[in-house]
Amino acid sequence: MTWNRIKPLTLLWWNTGLTPPTAKKSNGRLPDRPFAADQIRLLRKNYKFDVLGLAEVSAEDLEFILRHIGDTSLAIVDMTNRKHRMKFDTAMIYDRTSLTLANKLSLTERSGRGKLKLGELVTFETVSTGDLVHVVASHWPSRRTLAQHSSKRAELGMRLRQSLEKVHLANPNPYIVLMGDYNDDPFSPSLSEHLHATRDRELAIQDSAFLYNPFWRRLGESQSFPTSGNEVSICGTHYYDGGEFTRWVTFDQLIFSPAFLGDNAIALEEKLSEIIVTAELKDRVMDKRQVFDHFPVSSVAFLRREI
């Protein structure tokens, strides 16, 4: 088929660090709100995002951020909930001139006394083409609360994949985007084996049981050695100064269903899947006294119409 590009669909994810699940109060780290809001305003200006998934935010943070940005075309899907022992700290900001909110669902698994939060499934309809795009925002437990090799990490991946089955029942080739801070790298078994988020694009195209993870390509140093004077090289989305074998990890990712890789109305533009680094955020991320320890990540797909 021959396609005409209509507009980009830009999806971003950022774990802000403002109100972590362990925070006792929901008013976040008040002095840091203006910086975070400034960063989001810059993201809006530079990337014209359609969806921005956020983690470690509270309802109060969201209200502040939206007021600070002052863009009336933006709306919030607030999925935060701090009333129970298990805290929900994710949200989405979306552009309501390009997307309509169709549905939202909080996905949890219970086993015995335990409860796992898989993510928040939000379904949007694109205004220009009427396609449904299902976005799941996840903030999986940190490695301090759930060890790197805990079987629960495998369970998170497996259960998240199973919870998407109902989307496949309604449409065998759905547009699904997973975004989040998984506290696991793309190569971790939870994502690569149990969620089936593969690095193998052809395999994802051939077998709809798989998802494609373009962030496999963002594991190493972003600039080859030797770097030129002005180039800033980073090798991950999250920096932890006390890391034993590496201080960098790629915990923040966007993962796509095979529909984005086919001859379809929405197509992934993979080269625009990237880690967004600004000099001022990098300074804060690498300063362990600061609350900010993640970079935003972005991916772009194009909405198309058949000619």
Added chain:
Amino acid sequence: MTDFTKAFRQGQRAAVDAKDARAQIDQVMTDFAQQLNRVTEGIISIELIADSAFSGLFTMAVRLGKLYDPSIDGDNVEKWIVARGSLVPEVRRLARWKRPHQGYPCLITYSGNEERCHDREALERGLASMLQDPWVGDQLRQLLELSKAAVNSPTEDEPPSNSVTE
């Protein structure tokens, strides 16, 4: 040669396990319904109703002492956990309900939440969580208030309706 004897025995064991799991789920649902009926002094009864019941085509809701009836908890039919007022002709949908043939996991979907429960304790906690939800709480509160209002107002000969409010 494929060991069909072994496969057969495994299938028989699986069938028994599934039957036990379904019986356990029925027991949890019955306890849930009975407790709610008791705490509301018989004003609210909990039922499972097939989705098609709402279309008016047919109803699978078999009321047994106004409580949860496991006999309708079959497979592959979308169902709702509903609250029915005993004093008013009102039915409130509380949650979507899905239970596979093997019993677990049961899926409870309400008010923007989807909880998949993998064992008895998880199911009990999932149902309790549903009751704690503000939207579900509101449905039950409204049903209670309607019932109280019906008791306090003079009775009239009104034909029963099947009005369902979501």
